[in-house]
Amino acid sequence: MSDLSNWVGIVTGSAAGIGAATARMLAARGAKVVVNYSKSQQEAEETAAACKAAGGEAILCQADVANDQDCRKLTQAALDAWGRIDGLVNNAGTTKIVPHQDLDGLSAEDFQRIYAVNVVGPFQMCRAVAPTMKAQARGAIVNISSIAGVVGIGSSIAYAASKGALNTMTLSLARTLGPEIRVNTVCPGFVQGRWQQQWLGDQYDERIKQEEATTTLGRAGSPEDMAEVAIMFLTSCANVTGEIIMSDSGRHLGFAPIKAR
Amino acid sequence: MVPKGLLIPTPGFASAVAMGLDAHSEANGMGAARGMAMRDQVVVVTGAGSGIGQAAARRFAREGARVVVNYRQNRVGADATVEACIAAGGQALAHQGDVCDDTEARALAGAALAAWGRIDALVNSAGVTVPARHDDLEALSGADFHAVYDVNVVGSYQMIRAVAPAMKAQGRGAIVNVSSAAGVDGSGSSVAYAASKGALNTMTLSLARALAPEIRVNAVCPGVLDTGFLRGRLPDQAIDDIIAGVRAEAPLRRVGTVDDIAETIYWLIAGDPNLTGQTVVSDGGMRLKGWSLR
Numbered sequence: 397m398s399d400l401s402n403w404v405g406i407v408t409g410s411a412a413g414i415g416a417a418t419a420r421m422l423a424a425r426g427a428k429v430v431v432n433y434s435k436s437q438q439e440a441e442e443t444a445a446a447c448k449a450a451g452g453e454a455i456l457c458q459a460d461v462a463n464d465q466d467c468r469k470l471t472q473a474a475l476d477a478w479g480r481i482d483g484l485v486n487n488a489g490t491t492k493i494v495p496h497q498d499l500d501g502l503s504a505e506d507f508q509r510i511y512a513v514n515v516v517g518p519f520q521m522c523r524a525v526a527p528t529m530k531a532q533a534r535g536a537i538v539n540i541s542s543i544a545g546v547v548g549i550g551s552s553i554a555y556a557a558s559k560g561a562l563n564t565m566t567l568s569l570a571r572t573l574g575p576e577i578r579v580n581t582v583c584p585g586f587v588q589g590r591w592q593q594q595w596l597g598d599q600y601d602e603r604i605k606q607e608e609a610t611t612t613l614g615r616a617g618s619p620e621d622m623a624e625v626a627i628m629f630l631t632s633c634a635n636v637t638g639e640i641i642m643s644d645s646g647r648h649l650g651f652a653p654i655k656a657r
Numbered sequence: 658m659v660p661k662g663l664l665i666p667t668p669g670f671a672s673a674v675a676m677g678l679d680a681h682s683e684a685n686g687m688g689a690a691r692g693m694a695m696r697d698q699v700v701v702v703t704g705a706g707s708g709i710g711q712a713a714a715r716r717f718a719r720e721g722a723r724v725v726v727n728y729r730q731n732r733v734g735a736d737a738t739v740e741a742c743i744a745a746g747g748q749a750l751a752h753q754g755d756v757c758d759d760t761e762a763r764a765l766a767g768a769a770l771a772a773w774g775r776i777d778a779l780v781n782s783a784g785v786t787v788p789a790r791h792d793d794l795e796a797l798s799g800a801d802f803h804a805v806y807d808v809n810v811v812g813s814y815q816m817i818r819a820v821a822p823a824m825k826a827q828g829r830g831a832i833v834n835v836s837s838a839a840g841v842d843g844s845g846s847s848v849a850y851a852a853s854k855g856a857l858n859t860m861t862l863s864l865a866r867a868l869a870p871e872i873r874v875n876a877v878c879p880g881v882l883d884t885g886f887l888r889g890r891l892p893d894q895a896i897d898d899i900i901a902g903v904r905a906e907a908p909l910r911r912v913g914t915v916d917d918i919a920e921t922i923y924w925l926i927a928g929d930p931n932l933t934g935q936t937v938v939s940d941g942g943m944r945l946k947g948w949s950l951r
Contacts, residue, residue: 548862564855567843
């Protein structure tokens with residue numbers, strides 16, 4: 397399928413995980429994608445190669461979204477390559493893993509470092525692409541947030557707070573960037589992949605089983621699941637803005653009883 | 658006193674009512690009030706030199722509480738708050754400190770313990786904004802985002818961390834974060850301000866979960882108020898226009914006052930002992946609007 401052959405998007409933090417999946421799945425529909433990374437250059441190159449193999453086009457652009465000049469540079473890279481920007485996925489994010497009851501485990505610097513990437517970065521990227529999208533009279537922005545922002549769980553209190561901020565900022569920006577630009581957000585629950593592997597270590601496999609046993613949908617979310625929602629917001633849903641969707645296997649409905657085997 | 662005609666299910670209940678105590682409350686160490694009787698309870702209020710913080714300090718003082726009135730720069734306002742608290746029937750002392758500085762946050766908690774040996778409640782009222790039209794994204798810098806976050810979120814976190822050990826040791830404590838309706842719907846004085854209050858609302862949930870069962874953590878989300886918070890940051894005419902608009906458009910046809918918000922703060926601390934992790938919006942019903950063309 398190549399229904400996106402005239403569609404250009406930037407996916408921040410797309411070396412791996414949800415960002416990489418989003419880039420690849422857009423490319424599979426013929427899209428042109430800027431694959432952004434901050435540090436993971438080799439993985440980003442692999443993602444770009446996968447995009448091309450899937451049937452789309454891709455260029456690489458290194459940029460740290462916490463740095464406003466980098467955001468402007470990343471935006472310009474898309475314009476230099478293809479002259480338009482139809483979509484932006486604010487996927488780049490960071491965290492620090494601190495049990496919530498360990499209040500001394502987080503410093504002011506931790507809070508601000510996480511805020512810089514998870515909130516200031518998306519703001520700066522939205523600001524950078526908005527003039528182009530407004531001039532086109534069309535554009536869609538998707539923020540990759542987390543259910544941590546909705547219910548306050550997650551890898552740390554500082555991470556959850558940053559995602560709460562991102563969720564609220566979705567509303568502010570959706571309101572002000574309309575009518576030309578739609579702004580929506582995906583809140584993943586558990587996502588298989590590197591972040592969780594780092595967090596859980598050798599408990600990762602057991603956690604997958606727990607997700608399958610205790611969520612309403614009986615499955616452990618994948619990066620592709622999240623990419624699917626992001627791409628839905630980017631390429632359809634013309635009447636939807638300021639929406640925040642949870643993709644968490646129904647976790648927010650409460651824990652399902654462990655099913656007898 | 659047991660009212661005539663009251664059905665008394667058990668002897669234990671009868672004696673508890675006769676003593677003026679609710680059996681459940683007594684088991685939780687609570688006083689005669691449903692939640693927390695505030696006489697002689699120690700309340701730390703940040704940013705209490707003005708606005709909501711000042712009103713909250715007065716409200717608790719009216720019940721005979723002992724209030725630590727924190728200020729960063731507004732010494733004159735803090736002194737006025739102390740006077741008002743004493744006049745209202747409570748005790749109060751002023752303590753200078755910037756909640757963004759963890760050492761000063763801990764010293765503020767220490768001041769309460771040094772003066773009165775306990776901390777029963779914390780009101781995180783210190784807050785800042787950088788005003789900017791939402792449609793002018795270039796008007797905000799990354800530094801603005803971080804400055805607002807530092808006071809509104811990091812400062813609140815550091816204060817909660819500073820008071821938590823005392824509250825846990827006492828087996829009871831209650832915390833209220835003064836947030837904003839902006840955190841709920843993304844409105845407010847700037848995108849950066851709204852984002853910080855969204856973070857504060859989420860952090861209220863995290864900390865409610867982490868500090869239970871001894872400590873309850875809730876938030877109040879005011880809508881537009883006529884306080885000094887905006888006066889001095891925006892032109893007077895702009896504020897007058899906003900206030901007039903709210904007065905005309907709010908379902909309750911009024912603009913909230915700092916004393917209104919102080920009442921909600923008081924209730925969140927002294928009222929329902931089963932309430933934690935809640936964000937209560939007090940906005941004259943403005944959130945109800947927008948769903949019809951009028």
